[in-house]
Amino acid sequence: MxxxxxxxxxxxxxxxxxxxxxxxxxxxxxxxxxxxxxxxxxxxxxxxxxxxxxxxxxxxxxxxxxxxxxxxxxxxxxxxxxxxxxPTVEEAREVFRARRLLEGDLIRRAAERRDPAMRVALEEHMVCEREARDAGDVSRVIRRCGRYHQVLADQAESPIMARFVRELIARSSLIIAVYETKAPDSCEIDEHRELSDLVLSGKADEAVTLMDRHLRGIEDRLVLDNRxxxxxxxxxxxxxxxx
CATH class of the missing domain: 1.10.10.10 (Winged helix-like DNA-binding domain superfamily/Winged helix DNA-binding domain)
Structure with missing residues (x-):
């Protein structure tokens, strides 16, 4: 298949x-x-x-x-x-709106069901993300930053919603290619680390709040015009x- x-x-x-x-x-x-x-x-x-x-x-x-x-x-x-x-400007806004809704729900579920396997998955990803950043490989950094959200979504044990998130992440990559004015910086990885810590500590409300702020920060880097x-x-x- x-x-x-x-x-x-x-x-x-x-x-x-x-x-x-x-x-x-x-x-x-x-x-x-x-x-x-x-x-x-x-x-x-x-x-x-x-x-x-x-x-x-x-x-x-x-x-x-x-x-x-x-x-x-x-x-x-x-x-x-x-x-x-x-993607059009309207699609770009809709994609990030959908991501905030879906990923906010999924990170809450992940925080409520945290387990040792989740810790391993998140820690392994953070190592890969840091390696890509240290190597100065911009393309790899972009993929790894998107991959973090996939890894996190997969921890909620909601495969249908996680699949929707994966599609939205792919669309986000296209949106970023068109509309972003600057590349992700170290703050994005710092927020990934903080999100992981909140999830693994079971702090669901704080994790949801940070995820919303994190995704809005990515959207704020975009210049949404018809370039x-x-x-x-x-x-x-x-x-x-x-x-």
Missing amino acids: NKTFAETAAGIGPKSIAGGTEIDRIYAHIFDAIVGHRLQPGTHLKEDELCEIYGIGRTRMRTVLSRLAADHVVELVANRGAFVAR EAPQSELISSLGTFER
Whole structure:
């Protein structure tokens, strides 16, 4: 069975489905390039170039693009082709509004059911997030910051809501690529650490309050106007794909 977006996002892109089919791996490779901001919103995903990069035919490539469209990171436009999705200002505001509602509820649930396994999951993620920051890898930092929210959502034992959050995080990545004026700073990691401490201490109300402030802080970094984002060159953005 093919991997869904939820399964791919949970493992941060290609690595999570290295043992999957070639279609799975191509899907994950493109998905990772999009959420990691290597492929900018609005970029035309030309079938002929993609087929050449990945060494597959148009029919199979269309399967990949259809899966990416189902995950709302690619738009399929009749008679024009596939494009990396470019969220509107209205969609951007709606996405963050939905995230505050869902993630506020999920972090409360997580704080109420804290256990040793949760501590391990959160601590392991914080190590990875700090390593990405110390390495100066901006793309990896962006993915890890989003991944923190996925890890936290998964602790609430509410898989349906957690899956909705994963989709919203992917959309947030596109929104940030278009509208953000500056990259995440160390305060964001500090808040991740504080959120983890509150959850693991069972301080649900404080965790909900901080999550709301944290997400509003991310939204505040955005300049929500109708600017145009530059398109990306496919071959240089996607890099080498090992078949």
